[in-house]
Structure formats: structure tokens, C-alpha cells
Amino acid sequence: MLKALSEHHLVPQHELLKKDEAKNLLAQFGLDVDKLPRISLEDPMCTELKAGIGDVIRIVRRSPVAGDTIYYRRVV
Amino acid sequence: MLMKRLEGIEFSVLSPEQIRKMAAIEIKTPDTYDKDGFPMEGGLMDPHMGVINPSLRCKTCGQKMKQCPGHFGSLELIRPVIHAKFSHKLEELLHGTCRECGRIALKDEQIAEMKTQIARLTKEEAIKLIVKKTKTKRKCPHCEAERKEVLLDKPTNFFIDKDRLYPSQIREWVEKIPEKDLELFGYDLARVRPEWFVMTALQVPPITIRPSITLESGIKSEDDLTHKLVDIIRINLRLKDNIDAGAPQLIIEDLWDLLQYHVTTYYDNNTAGVPPAKHRSGRPLRTLAQRLKGKKGRFRYNLTGKRVNYAARSTIIPDPFLSINEVGVPEGIANTLTVPEFVTEWNLEEMKKLIKKGGENVVYVTKPNGLRKKISDLNRKEVVEELEIGSKVERTLQNGDIVLFNRQPSLHRVSMLAHNVKIVPGKALRLNPMVCKPYNADFDGDEMNLHVPQTQEGQTEARELMFVQNQILSPRHGEPIIVGQEDDMTGLFLLTMDQTEFTKEEAMHVLYNMGVTELPEADRGKNYSGRLLFSQALPKGLNAEYTNNTARVLRQADIPKDGNESLYKHALVKIEDGNVLSGIVDSTPKLVETIVRNYSTEILERYYYSMAHVVHELMTMKGVTIGVEEFNPVASIEAEREKAIAEEIKEGTELAEKYASGKLEPIPGRSVDESFESMMVRLGGKVRGKVQARLAEQKLRHLYENPRPTLDSALLMVSGGRGSMLNFSYMSGVFGQISVRSGRPKKGFSERLIALNERNDLGPEAGGFVRSNFYRGMNPKEYFMHSMGGRQGEVDTGVATKVSGYLYRRLANSLKDLHVANDETVRTASKDIVQFRYGEDGIFPARTTGGALANFKEEIRKLKKGKAK
Numbered sequence: 001m002l003k004a005l006s007e008h009h010l011v012p013q014h015e016l017l018k019k020d021e022a023k024n025l026l027a028q029f030g031l032d033v034d035k036l037p038r039i040s041l042e043d044p045m046c047t048e049l050k051a052g053i054g055d056v057i058r059i060v061r062r063s064p065v066a067g068d069t070i071y072y073r074r075v076v
Numbered sequence: 077m078l079m080k081r082l083e084g085i086e087f088s089v090l091s092p093e094q095i096r097k098m099a100a101i102e103i104k105t106p107d108t109y110d111k112d113g114f115p116m117e118g119g120l121m122d123p124h125m126g127v128i129n130p131s132l133r134c135k136t137c138g139q140k141m142k143q144c145p146g147h148f149g150s151l152e153l154i155r156p157v158i159h160a161k162f163s164h165k166l167e168e169l170l171h172g173t174c175r176e177c178g179r180i181a182l183k184d185e186q187i188a189e190m191k192t193q194i195a196r197l198t199k200e201e202a203i204k205l206i207v208k209k210t211k212t213k214r215k216c217p218h219c220e221a222e223r224k225e226v227l228l229d230k231p232t233n234f235f236i237d238k239d240r241l242y243p244s245q246i247r248e249w250v251e252k253i254p255e256k257d258l259e260l261f262g263y264d265l266a267r268v269r270p271e272w273f274v275m276t277a278l279q280v281p282p283i284t285i286r287p288s289i290t291l292e293s294g295i296k297s298e299d300d301l302t303h304k305l306v307d308i309i310r311i312n313l314r315l316k317d318n319i320d321a322g323a324p325q326l327i328i329e330d331l332w333d334l335l336q337y338h339v340t341t342y343y344d345n346n347t348a349g350v351p352p353a354k355h356r357s358g359r360p361l362r363t364l365a366q367r368l369k370g371k372k373g374r375f376r377y378n379l380t381g382k383r384v385n386y387a388a389r390s391t392i393i394p395d396p397f398l399s400i401n402e403v404g405v406p407e408g409i410a411n412t413l414t415v416p417e418f419v420t421e422w423n424l425e426e427m428k429k430l431i432k433k434g435g436e437n438v439v440y441v442t443k444p445n446g447l448r449k450k451i452s453d454l455n456r457k458e459v460v461e462e463l464e465i466g467s468k469v470e471r472t473l474q475n476g477d478i479v480l481f482n483r484q485p486s487l488h489r490v491s492m493l494a495h496n497v498k499i500v501p502g503k504a505l506r507l508n509p510m511v512c513k514p515y516n517a518d519f520d521g522d523e524m525n526l527h528v529p530q531t532q533e534g535q536t537e538a539r540e541l542m543f544v545q546n547q548i549l550s551p552r553h554g555e556p557i558i559v560g561q562e563d564d565m566t567g568l569f570l571l572t573m574d575q576t577e578f579t580k581e582e583a584m585h586v587l588y589n590m591g592v593t594e595l596p597e598a599d600r601g602k603n604y605s606g607r608l609l610f611s612q613a614l615p616k617g618l619n620a621e622y623t624n625n626t627a628r629v630l631r632q633a634d635i636p637k638d639g640n641e642s643l644y645k646h647a648l649v650k651i652e653d654g655n656v657l658s659g660i661v662d663s664t665p666k667l668v669e670t671i672v673r674n675y676s677t678e679i680l681e682r683y684y685y686s687m688a689h690v691v692h693e694l695m696t697m698k699g700v701t702i703g704v705e706e707f708n709p710v711a712s713i714e715a716e717r718e719k720a721i722a723e724e725i726k727e728g729t730e731l732a733e734k735y736a737s738g739k740l741e742p743i744p745g746r747s748v749d750e751s752f753e754s755m756m757v758r759l760g761g762k763v764r765g766k767v768q769a770r771l772a773e774q775k776l777r778h779l780y781e782n783p784r785p786t787l788d789s790a791l792l793m794v795s796g797g798r799g800s801m802l803n804f805s806y807m808s809g810v811f812g813q814i815s816v817r818s819g820r821p822k823k824g825f826s827e828r829l830i831a832l833n834e835r836n837d838l839g840p841e842a843g844g845f846v847r848s849n850f851y852r853g854m855n856p857k858e859y860f861m862h863s864m865g866g867r868q869g870e871v872d873t874g875v876a877t878k879v880s881g882y883l884y885r886r887l888a889n890s891l892k893d894l895h896v897a898n899d900e901t902v903r904t905a906s907k908d909i910v911q912f913r914y915g916e917d918g919i920f921p922a923r924t925t926g927g928a929l930a931n932f933k934e935e936i937r938k939l940k941k942g943k944a945k
Binding site for chain 2: 029031032034035036037040065066067069070071072
């Protein structure tokens, strides 16, 4: 690839959560990991972030109605 | 609550031993009842198999009718018969195995080899493979016995080399097949054995499944299944007697075949190759398979197709004098539907009065001990005396009862709303035309359904969550969906026009119709302006500022917005402290929205009441009407029109010439052909727009500047009540460019669209530009082009509704389980997260003002005003 995928203007900001961050997040929502939305391990962004199965990725999206919105996905 | 999870359901075949074990009693005689009408012991109606008489107890479980689930009986078949639904399974086995030793007619090595193949196949394919390899083997490789060809004469007769193969012989044969060979055929021997396909015992279903009916004449009529079972038992007994008496083989075989026939039709009376068993009357019997199969079967009719009680359906008609939360229920329906009411110390006397009154007011009374009585003139007095607190009275509908009202397709939540009952004459259900929109109803023959909630919980839930006035704001965009329509808009416009003035007498008449009893101070000398009167319908303290429908028409009329233009002042409605200061009120949703958000629903209801009544009265008083002549354009517009058309023809022809000579500059990103077509379409639209703007301006000026304007189509259009500027343009302006599939009509003959054109004419009029309008009429060429556009429109509406309807259904179904959880996340039924915050911003449009958490402008204004005081 000529350019890192994350630098493309259409790709929202992805960030790999540390283990304890992910744990805190789940506690905050009172969740099991399997209740989070999923993202494929083969997703190009997962490759770029070197994410492994079970990791949680934080995505900050620019929403037309709500400004910056945070979304979490678990790698499967 | 005890919850158990169902792991799965297994379907299998009952063995004769299981049938006997399950049976509560063995049935021995074909009789049902004795001559005194009591069920026979060991007969088909033996009370060991359950009870259908509410006063009797089951002899097996000792429970009463409602509690006893029914119990199976059993019947020993004297000679075995084949279950017709399994005869093809038997056929496979007979084809594949040896009659003498029961082995598959293949060498052991071949079998082992096949096992590896079978592992990759489905059960059906595996069996097919075995049968294919063995069917024609004339010698058994295991016992060297000769094999003969087996033939199945469907459904149940087997032959071996043209000799009959009887069920008992088949049973012996398949019993011989060893376990390891059956496994190859896909049998799990812990569950099914092939010999069970030849039945030696028959299940007799519980009486609850085949109840006898006592006709009014006192004659008992038996269920079809019972009839069939009687046939089976009778033949079974005759067969037994004949065998015991040593009757000739021929007679025994005939009876045996007859038994087979009865058992076959008992399971399925539509078996191919078997004549259906008939009732005495000649009607075919409805046996087991018929009960389940098809449209009228248990699955499609009873399980998938649920029906409810306490519901009504009728044609709907409009009634603007009903409140929005009322539904007009015709007497016939109101006197049939009932609602339970509990007798308390507060309504005891009232209930007594109601029962005493007679007629159809009360249908049933249930005493606290559960005894239910139907009220008739004979026992009325007695019931009134006995009526006590805690009784349940089932009375017919009264004014003010709450009901659910629904129109299919129920696409969204406002397709079913709660209304108060208002009993009306006639046979049709009535609703306020303002609630047509949520239901998507009109009155061209639409029917709607009505349901009566039967419990306090149900009624309260309906009232709190589904009442019309609680659903005025749409959860989609936060704007009201239950607003004034058509006549309401025109009427309000008429009332709040600058020119509208009333004398004292007229004003009192108008206010009376609005339900206002106080006459305000006159504001125009001795007279009253319409705006002043309308303000009386508004709640005190109401503040609003918004643009009305006139603003839209002004935009279309292309009138520049400069300080001198007086028309613009009409477009802005200013309401302060419940007084309309300026502008013309049509029914723009904004006003309703302000009322809903700031006042109680009762106040909104009162506003709607005033509006409906005043609009009706005013339009009757003033007279709103249209005639053809108003579509005859005035001379000045006619001149404008001719000029615009001449320009179009000239410009269009020039374009066409340029295109033909190849000098046309294409639009970036398009080919030359596309550019030309697009330019021609745009040109046609431009011309119509020009004339349309002039027409709009004329209508606006007439309506606003004439001291006594005619109340015609211009009023309807400007107020937004009905019709658009486009419709006007079609009628008295220029029709403009016809479009088919978003472009000029193409495809016709070679080199021209229709035979009326010159060859290779690419100009405007050859391509579907219509210079006429409906008032003047079109020439044949224009008419034809117009028809092409018309046809396209017709096709599109058909396709669009079909496609988008299904698309919407799929979307709605996929989203129906999503909900907002307590932590504001959106989750699926299994609690998976879809959104971490509802709508990403956590805002519910119906509870916010225009998507913002508060109307800050208005709040600040209020604060400032408070300070000033």
C-alpha cells in the first residue's frame, strides 16, 4: 500500500485499547466482551494496528448530527 | 419463574410396545354410546381417554374437562397393516436385502467399500446408491438364495415376482435385517426399527381430539376421526371372527385389504391411488393429515393465523366534529362489543341502574364465586338484587370507553392508536380527518379495525402510551404529524387574512362556533379583525414566530425580498401572548408544535375543536369555490407566456443546430449526446418556471392586495390547502418539457420520435416540449407526448409502492427488536450493542425542539421579558 490506511480522510480514527482500558470499558457498560459490535481480524485496520482476537478497538467518528462519537468494536 | 430451555424436538416412529404402554385402555368394541347415551366400556368413547362433559371426571387421571389433557387408547390389529406413509421406506429395504438371510445383497468387501462412499453422502443419496447396486442382483452373495424382483403397487401393496407379499411376510423379512446393515440405510436402531412400519397395534387418539357434538335436536354427531376408527374396529372384528371360524383364505384376504384401506385413509384420506373415504352424506372425511395440511389446516389456519375477540371492523368516514382522540363507533358495533367492569362500593348503584335499564347494556354478570350469568329480561330483577361488590359486569361500549384503532398495513407505531368511544348512528366507523395521516387512511372505501382492551392494565397502558394526543409529535423528526389538513389550512388562511373583518354580530357568531364565550374589544373601529377572533382560540401566553406557506409560494414567484415588498410581511407569523400580531396563519405545523410542547393536551384539543368548527362555519359563510374561467390567464401573463415560448423555441432550435453540426460544448463529465438532452430538458423547465413565477405573483397580489379577493383556487393554493403552483402552471401556463425516464422521450421510429415529426428534427417541439396548457388544450402531437409522460408516472407509482413497501418491511423487521437500554445504549434482543449512545447523540426528536435540547431563543426571550417586569 502506498499510504497508511489510517491517513485516508474517509477512515475514522482507530485506536487499540490496552487490556486494562478494555476491562474498564466493559465494566462501565456492564458488559461481556461478546456483546460489543465486532470487527473482523482480517479488517485492514486490524492488520495495521496489529490487533489480535479479543482486543477492543476504539473508533472516533465524525458524525454529521453529533460531532465526534466514540464507538468500540471487538476483534473476532 | 421456572424456565427450561428446549434443546430440540425429535420425531420418530412408535413401536407397538410403546403404543400399548402409552394407552390408558385397550379398545375392543366399535360402539360409542349405549342405548341410554352412556359411553361404552372399552368403546371408542370410553371415559378413560378423557372427558368432554364438563360435569364428568376422567377415569384415568381423575381431573375435570379443562384440566384433563386426554389419554391415548390402543387397538390390537388382528393382522398387521402397512403404514402408507412408510411404504416407500419398506420398498427400499426389500430392494436392497435378501429375503432369506436379511443381509444387503452385496459382498462384505463391497459393503465396506461403500461405507467410505456413504460417509460423504446424505441419507437419501446413500439409500439410492445401495438400492441401485442391489436391486438387480438375482442372487444373494451371503446365503446363495435366489432373489426375486419386489414391486410396490402404491401405496401399500407389495408383490414379489407377481405374487402378493403380505404385510406379515414383510414384517418377518425386515425383522431379519441385521443391525450393521440397517445402519447403512441410515437407521438409528435405538429410535426406529423398520418392522414398526408394519403396524400391529394402532393408537386411538384421546376423545378431546375428536369430541362428539350434540345437535340441537338432541342427536349425537361423531367426529370424522371417530367414524374412521369405528370402521377400522369393525373390520378388525370381522376379520377376527372369520379367521376364528376358519373362513376361506380369499375372504380373509379381502377383509385384510379392507382393513388396510381403512387404516390408510385414517392417516391420510387423500392418499394417491386410494379412493377417499366418504361420510354417509357423500362428503369426504377429514382425517389426520387433512387436519394439519393446507390453508385450512392446523398450521396455517390456527397457529399462524391468530384471530381475536372483542374487535370490530368497518368502513371509515370522516367527521371533523369529533375530537382527534375520539372514534365514532356505530350503535350496532357498540351494542355488540363488551368491556368488563368490576363492581365496587362506588359504582354499585350505577351498575344496578345500568342493568335495570334493560336493552343491550349489560350482557353478562360474573359473581365473585365465578358463576357467570347471561342477562335477559327474565332474570334482570333477580340479578340486580344479587349484585354485590366484587362481581364482574360485562357491559356494552359506552361513550368515553377506551379502544384501540388500527389500519393495515401497520407499518409504524402510529398505525395503531387509542381513542375514546363516541357512539354514532349508521354503520361506519368515524374519525377526525386530522388523524388520517398517521394511519395513512383516506375515505375511498378504507376499512379499519377496532379493539377493546379487556383489563384495567390494558386500558391504562393504551391511555398512557397510545392515546392520540400523546402521539402528535413524530419520533422521526420531532414535528407534529396530527395537524390541520386541506380545509383547515384554507379556512385559517381565510380567517387571518388582512381583509377579513367582522361586524359585532358576525364576530359573535364566529366566536360562538369556536366555543369562545367572551367578546374581545373591537380592534378595527367598530369591527373585529379575523386575526383577533382567531387569537381567542389560542392559549394565553403563547409565543411563536415562523414562516407560513406563503413564504414558499413567494419563493416560487421569484419576488425579490427587498424592504418595499409588502407581500413578505404576510409570510412571517408573529404570535405574542396568544395574539396574532402579524402574518397569515395557515395550518403550518410549527404553531401546533409550539402548543404541544408548551401546553397540556387538553388545550391542544380545545384549539383543534375551535379550529375545526370555525373553519367549517367560515368557509360556508364566505363561500369558497372554483370555476373554469379563473384558469384563463390574463392578457399580461399571456403576453409573457408567448414571449417565453418564442424564446424557448429559438434557443432550443439553436441548440439543436449546434448539436447537429457538432459544435456543442459538452457539460464536464458528460458526453455530447447527454449534454444536449440535459440542456434541452433544462430549457423546457426554465420556460415553465418563468411563466409559473408570473402566475404565482399574480395570484399572490390578487389575494393580498385586492380589498375583496375572489375565494377561488388561488386561495386554496396559497394557503397550502390543495393544489400547487405546478398544477396552476399546467392549467393556465405552459406545460413545459415532457419527461420519460428523466429525459426527453426517445425511441420511436428511425430518425424521429413519432410519425408527426419531420425526420431528424431535434428541436424542442419534436422532443416533447408542450407549449399549450390544459385550459387551451393541446394539439395531437403534444397530447401524445403528454400521454407518454403520464404513462411513465402511472408505472412508477405502481413499481415504487411495491418495491419500497417490501424494502421498508425488511428494514422494519430487521430493526424491530432493537431497544434503548437503561444506559442509553441501543441493543438487540440478545443484548448485543448496536450503538453506544442512542442516535449517536442521545437525542430523541419527539422530546426535543428541532433536535436541540431546548428552544434557547425562546427561553432567553422569556428571561428578558421577566427581567423587564
